[in-house]
Amino acid sequence: MHIPDGILPAQVCAAGYAITGVATWYSLRQINRKPDPAAEIPKASLLTAAFFVASSIYIPVPPASVHLILNGLLGVVLGYFAFPAILIGLFFQALVIGHGGITTLGINATMMGIPALLAYHIFQSRNAVGKMLKEPTRTGLFSFLGGALGLGIAALIFLALIIFNIPAELNAGAEQAAVLTLSVGHVPLAIIEGMFTTMLVLFLRRVKPELLEG
Amino acid sequence: MGAANLDTYVHRESVIHRWSPRLKLISLVVLMFAFAMVRQLTLVPWMLGLAALLYGLSGLPVSFLRQRLSYPGLFILSLVVLLPLTVGDTVLGQWGWLTLRQEGLQATLLIVGRFLSILTLGFILLGTTPFLTLLHAMRSLGLPTILADMTLLSYRYLFEIAAMLATMQQAMRLRGFGQRRQRWLRVNGQMMQQLAMLAGNLLIRSYEQSDRVYRAMRLRGYGYGAKVAVGQSAIAQPGTLSWSLAAAVLTAAVSLVIAEGLLRR
Numbered sequence: 001m002h003i004p005d006g007i008l009p010a011q012v013c014a015a016g017y018a019i020t021g022v023a024t025w026y027s028l029r030q031i032n033r034k035p036d037p038a039a040e041i042p043k044a045s046l047l048t049a050a051f052f053v054a055s056s057i058y059i060p061v062p063p064a065s066v067h068l069i070l071n072g073l074l075g076v077v078l079g080y081f082a083f084p085a086i087l088i089g090l091f092f093q094a095l096v097i098g099h100g101g102i103t104t105l106g107i108n109a110t111m112m113g114i115p116a117l118l119a120y121h122i123f124q125s126r127n128a129v130g131k132m133l134k135e136p137t138r139t140g141l142f143s144f145l146g147g148a149l150g151l152g153i154a155a156l157i158f159l160a161l162i163i164f165n166i167p168a169e170l171n172a173g174a175e176q177a178a179v180l181t182l183s184v185g186h187v188p189l190a191i192i193e194g195m196f197t198t199m200l201v202l203f204l205r206r207v208k209p210e211l212l213e214g
Numbered sequence: 215m216g217a218a219n220l221d222t223y224v225h226r227e228s229v230i231h232r233w234s235p236r237l238k239l240i241s242l243v244v245l246m247f248a249f250a251m252v253r254q255l256t257l258v259p260w261m262l263g264l265a266a267l268l269y270g271l272s273g274l275p276v277s278f279l280r281q282r283l284s285y286p287g288l289f290i291l292s293l294v295v296l297l298p299l300t301v302g303d304t305v306l307g308q309w310g311w312l313t314l315r316q317e318g319l320q321a322t323l324l325i326v327g328r329f330l331s332i333l334t335l336g337f338i339l340l341g342t343t344p345f346l347t348l349l350h351a352m353r354s355l356g357l358p359t360i361l362a363d364m365t366l367l368s369y370r371y372l373f374e375i376a377a378m379l380a381t382m383q384q385a386m387r388l389r390g391f392g393q394r395r396q397r398w399l400r401v402n403g404q405m406m407q408q409l410a411m412l413a414g415n416l417l418i419r420s421y422e423q424s425d426r427v428y429r430a431m432r433l434r435g436y437g438y439g440a441k442v443a444v445g446q447s448a449i450a451q452p453g454t455l456s457w458s459l460a461a462a463v464l465t466a467a468v469s470l471v472i473a474e475g476l477l478r479r
Contacts, residue, residue: 004286004289004290004293004329004333005246005250005328005329005332005333005336006249006250006290006325006326006327006328006329006330006331006332006333007290007293007325007329008250009250009251009253010247010248010250010251013247013250014247024358024361028358028360028361031360032360036437037360038436038437039428039437041360041363041364041367041428042367042424042425042427042428042431043421043424043425043428044364045363045364045366045367045368045371045424046367046368046371046375046420046421046423046424046427047417047420047421047424048364048368049367049368049369049371049372049375049420050375050416050417050419050420051417052368052372053372053375053376053378053379053416054379054413054416054417056379057379057409057412057413059401059405059406059409060392060396060402060405061399061400061401062396062397062398062399062400063398066401070413077417081364084360084361084364085364085368087361088361088364088365088368089368091365092368092369092372094336095336095340095345097285097286098282098283098285098286098333098336098337099285099286099289101332101333101336102243102246102332102335102336102339103246103247103249103250103332162293192401192406195401195406196406196409196410196413199406199407199410199411200410200411200413200414200417203410203411203414204414204417204418207414207418208417208418208421211417211418211421
């Protein structure tokens with residue numbers, strides 16, 4: 001779910017870089033407010049590499065398989081480090097395997113990173129629910145929402161960008177129908193991503209809870 | 215990860231290799247954006263010609279480009295393959311239910327032309343500049359210290375963690391994972407749980423390793439004193455060749471943008 005070079009007009013690419021600049025600045029500001037930001041950098045870096053590698057894990061759904069994006073999970077685990085982590089991961093993908101692109105790096109980072117930050121806030125809001133829900137249901141529910149919405153929102157942005165920017169001659173009705181059809185098609189993928197995130201977060205909660213402190 | 219040959223051709227001696235990394239980065243990125251602005255089909259051959267000229271100057275083998283273009287090329291083809299058949303009113307030809315339309319064909323040629331040109335520039339940049347030098351150039355252009363450090367550290371451990379995952383997956387397969395036949399279009403909950411635990415273990419191992427890495431870095435002075443990025447070193451001042459190349463590429467970029475503006479009128 002990466003937009004390659006050459007698809008989007010330069011104005012959209014520039015807007016993507018502008019949004020990425022603001023989101024990176026905001027994330028770095030939040031990171032620098034931590035008591036010891038230097039201590040967090042190696043952890044965030046190695047986890048960035050681990051997420052990049054883990055995104056190669058496929059869920060078999062015969063006759064095909066589902067490729068995980070993990071941006072919601074990244075938000076849940078890395079907090080404000082999620083946006084820089086996604087930016088770096090996309091930079092590697094563009095350079096190393098030609099997946100995505102240099103001109104579309106900003107727009108791809110926005111598409112994956114903003115939902116990751118939202119996922120982080122959704123997951124953190126589990127504390128606001130208090131004792132209305134018991135553990136581990138509360139953590140499970142909010143991690144599902146984080147994972148599913150992380151992918152769901154990213155997919156919506158991707159589809160809107162692709163459909164509104166490629167076929168200039170398509171009429172508005174056809175565009176709306178295409179967005180609707182493809183969005184509905186992504187619902188099962190968002191559910192799978194949410195389930196995977198829940199399973200992983202509940203596993204981390206049992207084995208290494210400090211990883212979920214954001 | 216398919217990236218072991220990332221730095222294979224970076225030590226050659228072409229003019230593009232000798233181009234100052236900072237000026238090369240700025241010039242090629244500006245040219246990429248100029249390419250992204252092209253909407254007129256008549257400019258596509260110029261764009262492809264410029265990319266080919268720079269690729270020729272770089273002395274990189276054609277096999278390097280062919281090898282690297284194959285994966286993203288297939289991806290973009292899957293995105294645009296239907297355009298000539300579905301978009302537009304002007305019919306160029308019809309074979310049974312297949313109709314080739316002019317507007318869709320033009321849009322496809324434009325997208326593929328831009329894609330090939332921009333990607334070629336990206337591979338010139340990567341193929342002629344060591345990754346660490348590229349990162350130093352970005353750092354000297356104002357990349358925040360946290361981002362530079364994170365990029366370096368992630369890059370340093372990327373292949374190690376990938377090897378760790380491969381070992382873990384092999385161990386799972388040796389214990390019978392994935393041998394059971396699955397029903398079509400069904401997600402196997404148990405299998406997904408096992409894969410989630412695999413990813414979770416990978417995160418935990420990386421997290422624990424990061425603690426050891428941080429302690430080692432701390433012992434070497436990381437986090438104290440001036441804000442210096444990991445592995446940062448001085449970058450040589452660009453010479454006449456670098457400035458000339460930068461001027462030529464930036465002129466080409468501006469010319470493309472002007473031509474695009476004039477043709478659009």
